[in-house]
Amino acid sequence: xxxxxxxxxxxxxxxxxxxxxxxxxxxxxxxxxxxxxxxxxxxxxxxxxxxxxxxxxxxxxxxxxxxxxxxxxxxxxxxxxxxxxxxxxxxxxxxxxxxxxxxxxxxxxxxxxxxxxxxxxxxxxxxxxxxxxxxxxxxxxxxxxxxxxxxxxxxxxxxxxxxxxxxxxxxxxxxxxxxxxxxxxxxxxxxxxxxxxxxxxxxxxxxxxxxxxxxxxxxxxxxxxxxxxxxxxxxxxxxxxxxxxxxxxxxxxxxxxxxxxxxxxxxxxxxxxxxxxxxxxxxxxxxxxxxxxxxxxxxxxxxxxxxxxxxxxxxxxxxxxxxxxxxxxxxxxxxxxxxxxxxxxxxxxxxxxxxxxxxxxxxxxxxxxxxxxxxxxxxxxxxxxxxxxxxxxxxxxxxxxxxxxxxxxxxxxxxxxxxxxxxxxxxxxxxxxxxxxxxxxxxxxxxxxxxxxxxxxxxxx
Amino acid sequence: xxxxxxxxxxxxxxxxxxxxxxxxxxxxxxxxxxxxxxxxxxxxxxxxxxxxxxxxxxxxxxxxxxxxxxxxxxxxxxxxxxxxxxxxxxxxxxxxxxxxxxxxxxxxxxxxxxxxxxxxxxxxxxxxxxxxxxxxxxxxxxxxxxxxxxxxxxxxxxxxxxxxxxxxxxxxxxxxxxxxxxxxxxxxxxxxxxxxxxxxxxxxxxxxxxxxxxxxxxxxxxxxxxxxxxxxxxxxxxxxxxxxxxxxxxxxxxxxxxxxxxxxxxxxxxxxxxxxxxxxxxxxxxxxxxxxxxxxxxxxxxxxxxxxxxxxxxxxxxxxxxxxxxxxxxxxxxxxxxxxxxxxxxxxxxxxxxxxxxxxxxxxxxxxxxxxxxxxxxxxxxxxxxxxxxxxxxxxxxxxxxxxxxxxxxxxxxxxxxxxxxxxxxxxxxxxxxxxxxxxxxxxxxxxxxxxxxxxxxxxx
Numbered sequence: 002x003x004x005x006x007x008x009x010x011x012x013x014x015x016x017x018x019x020x021x022x023x024x025x026x027x028x029x030x031x032x033x034x035x036x037x038x039x040x041x042x043x044x045x046x047x048x049x050x051x052x053x054x055x056x057x058x059x060x061x062x063x064x065x066x067x068x069x070x071x072x073x074x075x076x077x078x079x080x081x082x083x084x085x086x087x088x089x090x091x092x093x094x095x096x097x098x099x100x101x102x103x104x105x106x107x108x109x110x111x112x113x114x115x116x117x118x119x120x121x122x123x124x125x126x127x128x129x130x131x132x133x134x135x136x137x138x139x140x141x142x143x144x145x146x147x148x149x150x151x152x153x154x155x156x157x158x159x160x161x162x163x164x165x166x167x168x169x170x171x172x173x174x175x176x177x178x179x180x181x182x183x184x185x186x187x188x189x190x191x192x193x194x195x196x197x198x199x200x201x202x203x204x205x206x207x208x209x210x211x212x213x214x215x216x217x218x219x220x221x222x223x224x225x226x227x228x229x230x231x232x233x234x235x236x237x238x239x240x241x242x243x244x245x246x247x248x249x250x251x252x253x254x255x256x257x258x259x260x261x262x263x264x265x266x267x268x269x270x271x272x273x274x275x276x277x278x279x280x281x282x283x284x285x286x287x288x289x290x291x292x293x294x295x296x297x298x299x300x301x302x303x304x305x306x307x308x309x310x311x312x313x314x315x316x317x318x319x320x321x322x323x324x325x326x327x328x329x330x331x332x333x334x335x336x337x338x339x340x341x342x343x344x345x346x347x348x349x350x351x352x353x354x355x356x357x358x359x360x361x362x363x364x365x366x367x368x369x370x371x372x373x374x375x376x377x378x379x380x381x382x383x384x385x386x387x388x389x390x391x392x393x394x395x396x397x398x399x400x401x402x403x404x405x406x407x408x409x410x411x412x413x414x415x416x417x418x419x420x421x422x423x424x425x426x427x428x429x430x431x432x433x434x435x436x437x438x439x440x441x442x443x444x445x446x447x448x449x450x451x452x453x454x455x456x457x458x459x460x461x462x
Numbered sequence: 463x464x465x466x467x468x469x470x471x472x473x474x475x476x477x478x479x480x481x482x483x484x485x486x487x488x489x490x491x492x493x494x495x496x497x498x499x500x501x502x503x504x505x506x507x508x509x510x511x512x513x514x515x516x517x518x519x520x521x522x523x524x525x526x527x528x529x530x531x532x533x534x535x536x537x538x539x540x541x542x543x544x545x546x547x548x549x550x551x552x553x554x555x556x557x558x559x560x561x562x563x564x565x566x567x568x569x570x571x572x573x574x575x576x577x578x579x580x581x582x583x584x585x586x587x588x589x590x591x592x593x594x595x596x597x598x599x600x601x602x603x604x605x606x607x608x609x610x611x612x613x614x615x616x617x618x619x620x621x622x623x624x625x626x627x628x629x630x631x632x633x634x635x636x637x638x639x640x641x642x643x644x645x646x647x648x649x650x651x652x653x654x655x656x657x658x659x660x661x662x663x664x665x666x667x668x669x670x671x672x673x674x675x676x677x678x679x680x681x682x683x684x685x686x687x688x689x690x691x692x693x694x695x696x697x698x699x700x701x702x703x704x705x706x707x708x709x710x711x712x713x714x715x716x717x718x719x720x721x722x723x724x725x726x727x728x729x730x731x732x733x734x735x736x737x738x739x740x741x742x743x744x745x746x747x748x749x750x751x752x753x754x755x756x757x758x759x760x761x762x763x764x765x766x767x768x769x770x771x772x773x774x775x776x777x778x779x780x781x782x783x784x785x786x787x788x789x790x791x792x793x794x795x796x797x798x799x800x801x802x803x804x805x806x807x808x809x810x811x812x813x814x815x816x817x818x819x820x821x822x823x824x825x826x827x828x829x830x831x832x833x834x835x836x837x838x839x840x841x842x843x844x845x846x847x848x849x850x851x852x853x854x855x856x857x858x859x860x861x862x863x864x865x866x867x868x869x870x871x872x873x874x875x876x877x878x879x880x881x882x883x884x885x886x887x888x889x890x891x892x893x894x895x896x897x898x899x900x901x902x903x904x905x906x907x908x909x910x911x912x913x914x915x916x917x918x919x920x921x922x923x
Contacts, residue, residue, distance in 0.1 A: 027847070027851075030851055108809075149846055165771065167817060168771050171845060174845060174884040174888075244779075246780040247784060249780060250776045253813050282777070282905055282907045283777065311629075312624075312629035314714050315705040315711045318708070319707040346564040348567075348568065350713075384632060385611045385635045386609035390486050424636070446744075
């Protein structure tokens with residue numbers, strides 16, 4: 002399909018809400034949200050009772066709507082959707098989102114009704130998102146077909162394709178809390194018409210999207226999806242979280258979005274072949290998306306680790322091995338610089354564990370200047386006991402660890418991930434020091450997984 | 463060894479700090495911390511320069527100390543430790559913590575010095591913790607040989623054996639931030655004398671300790687450790703996080719605490735046989751310890767899931783399968799109660815996905831009353847869009863989800879874990895609703911791992 006049509010979903014010139022209402026619920030909240038974000042003036046609200054809502058006249062019928070509306074959002078109960086869709090078709094509206102639930106996911110009868118909707122849509126040339134979804138979000142123009150929090154509307158680099166409405170919504174609430182800002186979202190629901198492949202093709206061309214995240218329960222048109230995925234992965238990182246990995250999950254997804262999630266190993270192989278990064282769980286998906294949206298690809302396998310904790314250094318080394326990466330050897334200049342600055346008890350190895358020596362800025366400068374590593378993991382954990390001492394001396398994270406944004410120029414386009422753990426106040430200071438230049442994660446394992454993903458991405462580009 | 467001696471480490475009647483000083487650092491901070499917590503009056507500070515510190519006279523030598531001191535804490539530089547240990551021995555002090563680094567972990571020479579210390583300790587009958595550690599913490603009497611944050615000193619159910627000083631410290635800073643309160647900590651360092659087995663034996667008898675967490679780099683006396691572990695696991699849950707799992711990590715632990723971490727599969731099998739729960743990474747260790755300290759063992763494999771998100775329900779079902787658990791079948795009464803309360807589109811299955819139906823309190827009551835499940839996972843995620851609507855109606859989490867502390871009486875001693883995700887404000891409300899009765903985790907995978915661990919524990923008891 003041409004991108005022109007999907008443009009109507011993310012950037013409609015005019016729209017209609019079928020099911021606006023004065024009682025609390027989506028029918029009241031969505032137009033209120035539109036009002037707040039400057040979209041109500043482009044919207045027509047429809048309810049057979051007519052009257053006024055949020056200061057705007059409510060249309061009594063779809064037939065009464067003005068011509069040329071780009072997008073209709075339908076939130077009436079399932080039983081009324083068939084009638085609505087016919088009227089939208091008669092009105093010549095070509096882009097429709099059905100948020101209502103109660104179709105194929107409920108069993109044979111619902112499936113039958115959904116099939117009828119499909120025929121109606123085909124007859125009238127309607128492209129349809131849903132049913133059983135919450136539609137779309139576009140932070141660029143502040144348009145969304147669902148109420149979300151203000152901070153979820155701050156524009157960012159990650160676009161999401163989520164099968165499920167509730168889960169897509171939860172991600173929208175959760176991701177900004179963990180530092181991940183959103184560009185666009187499409188929630189697919191039962192995928193009666195538009196599916197992953199359509200939005201993959203759209204997001205891969207979208208200039209605001211740097212990383213694509215897909216939450217998948219089960220693919221319907223596997224061949225088309227994998228081809229779209231393969232194309233997308235050559236241009237942008239794609240992270241996939243798929244449930245229905247096991248017989249239990251497969252049973253659950255069937256009743257959730259009427260998805261046949263299929264044999265997991267087949268998906269695993271197919272995703273790998275297409276070049277997608279499969280997250281094994283939700284936390285991993287989030288951390289991966291965050292790092293991939295900030296950091297460049299990693300050109301080789303060799304990683305340099307600078308740590309203040311030998312234990313976390315060892316855990317990171319384990320994780321690198323597990324993910325197929327290697328430990329870089331430091332060059333002679335680096336070794337010399339560290340030896341000159343460090344107390345006797347520091348072993349100049351990789352992981353480079355400088356403990357509480359206080360030489361982090363010198364060590365970081367030396368390590369970043371070393372051309373052997375292809376990427377870096379920093380573990381600047383400091384026990385509160387030591388932070389206390391330093392604070393008494395009037396020092397802060399920048400004084401103790403160095404000016405990271407300046408130093409990170411020395412990385413020459415190599416990725417850097419910092420592992421943050423410990424007391425909140427310290428983590429906050431280090432996070433500020435990282436800024437946009439250095440990605441942060443919470444565990445050694447997440448750091449290793451992120452770099453191995455950046456290495457895989459490099460092989461695809 | 464008798465517990466009398468370890469009592470001297472955690473509950474000394476009198477103590478000495480060798481290396482107190484007026485310049486910033488541990489020698490200044492530790493006695494200040496003691497002063498704050500009421501321990502300075504029981505302490506003698508030692509520094510050849512004499513004078514006063516924190517309002518207390520400083521002893522010029524160890525020989526000048528009063529007799530009968532229970533515990534000495536040594537923080538002088540490595541080069542001075544040998545001399546200090548001999549003087550402590552001559553003074554008849556039997557319990558010594560050496561926090562100083564610069565011994566076996568630095569190479570052959572340091573190893574030689576450490577061997578000399580070992581002989582001195584043996585000659586004088588000294589039991590020694592360290593070197594290269596930060597000693598002990600006991601929140602019960604507010605005693606610690608390292609400065610930690612006030613909130614890390616709030617008494618709780620988890621005792622920690624950590625090989626590494628810095629990492630042990632970071633855990634102390636981090637755990638209370640994630641809701642895990644501490645009873646006692648021993649940091650082992652190079653384990654010249656006292657090791658895991660000694661503290662396992664002590665913690666298993668300690669009435670304040672409900673869960674034991676071990677961070678391990680490499681065991682020295684494997685046979686003794688495994689026997690102590692086997693004994694401990696029959697009385698209390700023991701969670702182990704071990705680094706040095708791979709050749710990279712093994713190399714790193716060697717230079718960190720002079721540990722030979724050994725073949726990982728052998729450890730895996732040995733831990734399993736002993737009955738310990740091995741965490742595969744740091745996050746898992748934290749989540750496991752938190753759940754195990756709050757929840758009872760699970761008597762069977764069958765789990766009931768109540769969720770507002772079909773996707774998260776499916777992920778949880780996958781995770782349960784992965785961890786060898788089963789999905790419970792609801793009994794007829796439960797099915798009937800749900801069907802009466804729920805809208806048509808709710809499928810009464812397990813996972814029970816009630817979506818945005820708003821029937822959580824009724825569903826929870828029905829589910830908890832059902833005797834088929836051996837444990838429960840609750841996923842009360844609500845999109846902000848819906849929360850907004852409810853807040854407009856003046857409702858809070860308690861009104862929307864039910865009075866959990868009251869309802870949880872119906873669980874009849876079965877464990878319950880809640881998965882929290884989404885907007886902070888909502889998660890805060892739900893966390894309050896959980897109180898001490900219901901454990902919270904952040905991912906479906908953590909919930910499944912927690913219940914499978916509670917099931918394993920049940921088999922050991």
